[in-house]
Amino acid sequence: MKAMCPISRWAAIGVSDVQLTTKGSVLPNREWGNGFVSLQKCVCCNRYDIAVVGGGIVGLATARELVLRHPNLTFIVLEKEKELALHQSGHNSGVIHSGIYYTPGSLKARLCVRGASLAYAYCDSRAIPYRRCGKLIVALDREEVPRLKALYERGQKNNVKQISLIDARSIREREPYCRGIMALDSPYTGIVDWRLVALSYGKDFQQAGGAIITGFEATHIAMAAESPAGSSEGLKYPVAVRSSTGEEVRCRFVLTCGGLYSDRLAEISGCRAEPRIIPFRGDYLVLKPEKSYLIRGNIYPVPDPRFPFLGVHFTPRMDGSVWLGPNAVLAFKREGYRICDFNSNDFVDALSFRGLHRLVMKNVTYGLGEMYRGMFISAQVKILQKYIPELGHNDVVRGPSGVRAQALDADGNLVDDFAFDGGVDELGRRVLHVRNAPSPAATSSLAIAEMIADELEARFTL
Numbered sequence: 001m002k003a004m005c006p007i008s009r010w011a012a013i014g015v016s017d018v019q020l021t022t023k024g025s026v027l028p029n030r031e032w033g034n035g036f037v038s039l040q041k042c043v044c045c046n047r048y049d050i051a052v053v054g055g056g057i058v059g060l061a062t063a064r065e066l067v068l069r070h071p072n073l074t075f076i077v078l079e080k081e082k083e084l085a086l087h088q089s090g091h092n093s094g095v096i097h098s099g100i101y102y103t104p105g106s107l108k109a110r111l112c113v114r115g116a117s118l119a120y121a122y123c124d125s126r127a128i129p130y131r132r133c134g135k136l137i138v139a140l141d142r143e144e145v146p147r148l149k150a151l152y153e154r155g156q157k158n159n160v161k162q163i164s165l166i167d168a169r170s171i172r173e174r175e176p177y178c179r180g181i182m183a184l185d186s187p188y189t190g191i192v193d194w195r196l197v198a199l200s201y202g203k204d205f206q207q208a209g210g211a212i213i214t215g216f217e218a219t220h221i222a223m224a225a226e227s228p229a230g231s232s233e234g235l236k237y238p239v240a241v242r243s244s245t246g247e248e249v250r251c252r253f254v255l256t257c258g259g260l261y262s263d264r265l266a267e268i269s270g271c272r273a274e275p276r277i278i279p280f281r282g283d284y285l286v287l288k289p290e291k292s293y294l295i296r297g298n299i300y301p302v303p304d305p306r307f308p309f310l311g312v313h314f315t316p317r318m319d320g321s322v323w324l325g326p327n328a329v330l331a332f333k334r335e336g337y338r339i340c341d342f343n344s345n346d347f348v349d350a351l352s353f354r355g356l357h358r359l360v361m362k363n364v365t366y367g368l369g370e371m372y373r374g375m376f377i378s379a380q381v382k383i384l385q386k387y388i389p390e391l392g393h394n395d396v397v398r399g400p401s402g403v404r405a406q407a408l409d410a411d412g413n414l415v416d417d418f419a420f421d422g423g424v425d426e427l428g429r430r431v432l433h434v435r436n437a438p439s440p441a442a443t444s445s446l447a448i449a450e451m452i453a454d455e456l457e458a459r460f461t462l
Ligand SMILES: Cc1cc2nc3c(=O)[nH]c(=O)nc-3n(C[C@H](O)[C@H](O)[C@H](O)COP(=O)(O)OP(=O)(O)OC[C@H]3O[C@@H](n4cnc5c(N)ncnc54)[C@H](O)[C@@H]3O)c2cc1C
Pocket: 053, 054, 055, 056, 057, 058, 059, 078, 079, 080, 081, 084, 085, 086, 087, 088, 089, 090, 091, 092, 093, 094, 095, 096, 097, 216, 217, 218, 219, 257, 258, 259, 260, 261, 262, 265, 282, 326, 401, 402, 403, 404, 405, 437, 438, 439, 440, 441, 442, 443, 444
């Protein structure tokens, strides 16, 4: 049996009222999320087989998968925030997608279809609340019907469960306030709080012996200085991950799942700059509670095939509220959720990137339209009224926002598929960066975790 580090041991036996300090002493601990433990700054046992950088839903699902597959290895998740899953995994629409949209046979399609059924089974097994409230993709006029039918065929090829095309009357039966001439009905689509799911993955990981450190921003990933000459410790754990505050974790292998910072994490281990992450903020409107009766399930437009974002939609939430949106505008700060959030480094980085110039040139009208609709609620409501004519300007208020990590290549093409990268030289044989885990990575998270674990096993001798 593996020797369990003190962090793991405390977590595994469910002790939630202690905390190991940098000196290894025991202090009262903070509990977070689902009643499990944030163990910070334990450097008495900072050697692990695998360090996973990034405690979002992808990093946590993968860490969980790895510890379940390899119970004899030691693992740690390093997250820069004080809590897990605060960014994309905690700022999204909360939809369990069924896999209709994606190119048949593509990884994205397969992972979403498998991921959705794994997600439902997982939520059942952990008693995480969800609602299978269904979804309609609504064609407003004849022009949209061929695209809707093509989407239906796509869904069938992807083996999406229970989809059908329904007429205007059936739309009204499903959604009494919705207008449309035809819709793709997907009763298998659901809603869930993805942050709760991510925290539950983290809890599983800890219970299986994994350690989690929050407040650890990885700023350096390098071969440790002594490793070539070789103390036995140095040779066994030759990779050093260092934080912005100078703490160091040593390990055999590193996996990064950094979401909006995945490109920067790749760069610090010597990888090329592209694909670059360009942050797109999506602002939601919220329906006033007294108008929630207007919406029963998810209502989506027929997507514009030129853009990966699915268009503004009506989404019921687990707390009973209804969100409308999001739009998609260039954010001036990665992980900046307010319109006024600005970071000069992120701003200059994005604006000096040739890929963004090309994207803007190709889509200038669309981009300006999105900005306009972001600024003026009435413009957004006007679009939404096409689906729900009873919706009034006064029925909505501004709501929360999310920021999407959109990977972009130097030619301005949106990177729509998974992108892995290694470090360079010796480091390259020990580091795997998930540079792009495209949406809907929350729905697909358990299937993505299987794929990343396979990739890791294929690249490294664990
Ligand atoms: C507006 C919006 C709506 C969406 N709607 C849906 C939906 O309805 N359904 C769905 O399935 N998907 C949806 N998605 C997509 C889904 O939310 C994301 O694909 C998924 O959450 C990505 O998870 P992640 O772990 O890759 O990234 P993140 O959740 O962003 O996690 C990355 C983590 O890495 C950490 N990190 C970064 N750099 C460092 C560092 N240097 N050191 C340590 N830690 C670091 C960050 O703090 C963060 O916690 C939506 C996304 C957005 C933005």
